[in-house]
Amino acid sequence: MKQWIKEAIIYEIYPISFYDSNGDGLGDFNGITQKIPYLVDLGVNTVWINPFYQSPFKDGGYDITDYYAVDGRFGSMQDCENMLQAFHKAGIRIIVDLVVGHTSDKHEWFKKSKQAKPHPQYKNWYIWTDCCFTPADRSMKGMSKRNGNYIVNYYAFQPALNYGFNEIKKGEESWQWHYTDERLKPLRDEIINIIRFWLKKGVDGFRVDLANSLVKADKNGEGVKWFWNVVIGEAKKINPDCCFLAEWGNPIKAAECGFDLDYLCHATQPYNELFRSDKGTNLTAWLERAGHSYFAKEGKGEFKNFLAYVTDIFKNSQGAYSIPTGFHDIIRIAEKKDVGVLKCIFAFIxxxxxxxxxxxxxxxGIKHNYRVNKDGGYTRTGARTPMQWDNSLHRGFTTAKRAYLPTESAKNRSVESQKGDEKSLYNTVKTLIKLHTTYPQFSYGAELKMINDKYPLEFVRRANSEEIYIAINPTQRDYEIKQKAKTVLAQENVEIKEKTIKLKKYSFIVIKR
Structure with a gap:
């Protein structure tokens, strides 16, 4: 794993919602470029940008019609290249989405594949049954002139690309091909060409959508392991320094497939138990399992399951994992949480x-908006509202009369209002990021020693024979710990005595030993 990945602080940008540079109500490449100084000042060193490829936007850009073109709503390819160059000039690396599990049904590949007489090049690039009367899971019937049904991943307009099957059903060998079948190689080569194209444009890595599900009927994961080791292996020949970030939620499996990094997501229950087990803090599918988050004012959650989960990762994985505050598919982290709890979450991450x-x-601390639905986002749309820069109309996101999505009315949740407040969430995050980038003890490669996995959370990070002690209390209760505070690097709501430290509600302390 490259050192830059171990030291990365990743900042995800949903491009249509970040900053509008031309007053049309939509965020764009030039808007992102203009806000790079903000990201530099905040201290992040890596940016992940959600899809900006040509798309009908029925699923937020995850329904692509051309992998080699940018969508006009964001600007031109030259604008995109200027943005990439500006990021590099600022010392920030760029990860972009690689969405190759499916395309839009408007993609030229699919249009040529669904004809009564399919184009020979694209005939087998999608998964088609051999007859329109052949039953198959997740198949769309009667949607084309071709005699067959096509398999989709999620929505009807997202036909699945054909990377083959691991387990082939008897009698269906005519359309279910093994993942190593040479007839599948042209599509695989095309994916490598897409990767090559964007690496040459200057991107530093890819966040891979649906990374674990490309090969069908693949219960043991051998098919997807084979596929990604081939593809990532070829990508590393093009740029050995590039990074592959998986949307998987299983870092051990992802590393076996060649991924450098995997982020924990809402499909990973130990992650939910940190921040998202309380009712109203997760997506609908998980609400019925509501319990108690560890990082919550009530102090009824448990850390032990998460600790066991990541300890297994440390022992058995050559890759790394990331903990996101949130992302574009889940309810905002600030929902139903006090600012003090949010500060503790950032102190932990x-x-x-x-x-x-x-x-x-x-x-x-932008809150979730439950009242909006745009571009196929449904509940997820509420996490994709515009960035709030100041307290002007549309919170400084756009000068248009109407923004892509509405912003919050709370004036204390903007960059402008928080920058001048030393105790704001923004300044706390900025301080912690500076700490993270200054001390090698916070690199992914540094050691971790747990002291207490109850409340308060206590652990030590060690590198170069030096230790940093961290204690975090995300609850409303007070705790007193026996610890001398010789060199305090950061603190929030603590009372330091000669031999003890009082951790008041929503508090943390970082001490260099």
Whole structure:
């Protein structure tokens, strides 16, 4: 694993919602470029940008019609290249989405594949049954002139690309091909060409959408392991320094497939138990399992399951994992949480053994908006509202009369309002990021020693024979710990005595030993 990945602080940008440079109500490349100084000042060193490829935007850009073109709503290819160059000039690396599990049904590949007489090049690039009357899971019937049904991943307009099957059903060999079948190689080569194209444009890595599900009927994961080791292996020949970040939620499996990094997501229950087990803090599918988050004012959660989970990763994985504050598919981290709890969450993510990942706007505590639905986002749309820069109309996101999505009315949740407040969430996050980038003890490669996995959370990070002690109390209760505070690097709501430290509600302390 490259050192830059171990030291990365990733900031996710949903491009249509970050900053509008031309007053049309939509965020764009030039808007992102203009806000690079903000990211430099905040202290992040890596940016993940959600899809900006040509798309009908029925699923937020995850329904692509051309992998080699940018969508006009964001600007031109030259604008994109200027943005990439500006990021590099500022010392920030760029990760972009690689969405190759499916395309839009408007993609030229699919149009040529669904014809009554399919184009020979694209005939087998999608998964088609051999007859329109052949039953198959997740198949769309009667949607084309071709005699067959096509398999989709999620929505009907997202036909699945054909990377083959691991387990082939008897009698269906005519359309279910083994993942190593040479007839699948042209599509695989095309994916490598897409990767090559964007690496040459200057991107530093890819966040891979649906990384674990490309090969079908692949219960043991051998198919997807084979596929990604081939593809990532070829990508590393093009640029040995590039990074592959998986959307998987299983860092051990992802590393076996060649991924450098995997982020914990809402499909990973130990992650939910940190921040998202309380009712109203997760997506609908998880609400019925509501319990108690560890980082919550009630102090009824448990850390032990998460600790066991990541300890297994440390022992058995050559890759790394990241902990996101949130991302574009889940309810905002600030929902139903006090600012004090949010500060404790950032203190944890930026000092614990992980690669920190910040979703745009979480550093100022933007809340979830349940009243909006755009571009196929449904519940997820509420996490994709515009970044809140100041207290002007549309919170400084756009000068247009109407913004892409509405912003919050709360004036204390903007960059402008928080920058001047030393005790704001923004300034706390900025301080912790500076700490993370200054001390090698916070690199992913540094050691972790747990002291207490109850309340308060206590652990030590060690590198170069030097230790840093961290204690975090995300609850409403007070705790007193026996610890001398010789060199305090950061603190929030603590009372320091000669031999003890009182951790008041929503508090943390970082001490160099």
């Amino acid at each position: 930026l000092t614990f053994k992980c690669v920190p990942q910040i979703y745009y706007g979480d550093e100022i």
